[in-house]
Amino acid sequence: MDKTVAMNVKVKDYTNRVLGVVKEKYGLKDKGEALDKFAEIFGDDYIEKEASDEYMKKFLKIEEEHFKKYGYKKMSDKELDELFGK
Numbered sequence: 461m462d463k464t465v466a467m468n469v470k471v472k473d474y475t476n477r478v479l480g481v482v483k484e485k486y487g488l489k490d491k492g493e494a495l496d497k498f499a500e501i502f503g504d505d506y507i508e509k510e511a512s513d514e515y516m517k518k519f520l521k522i523e524e525e526h527f528k529k530y531g532y533k534k535m536s537d538k539e540l541d542e543l544f545g546k
Contacts, residue, residue: 473539476491478498479491479495479498482494482498519528
């Protein structure tokens with residue numbers, strides 16, 4: 461579950477209206493949830509989301525299986541060029 465932070469904010473009338481539209485469009489309870497939704501939609505343009513524990517476990521499992529199958533084999537420059545079509 462995500463950690464929440466309580467805050468008092470003053471916003472311009474336009475921002476208030478935008479949050480109201482976001483709230484109604486997504487059927488949210490309040491403008492705080494609307495602000496969260498707005499950040500969810502546009503936040504990736506400014507900051508990367510943290511990977512979930514589930515995603516990291518999946519990634520590490522795939523990595524482990526790859527190294528069991530292929531080991532730490534290195535590719536030559538020629539093999540890399542062929543792979544990328546040079």
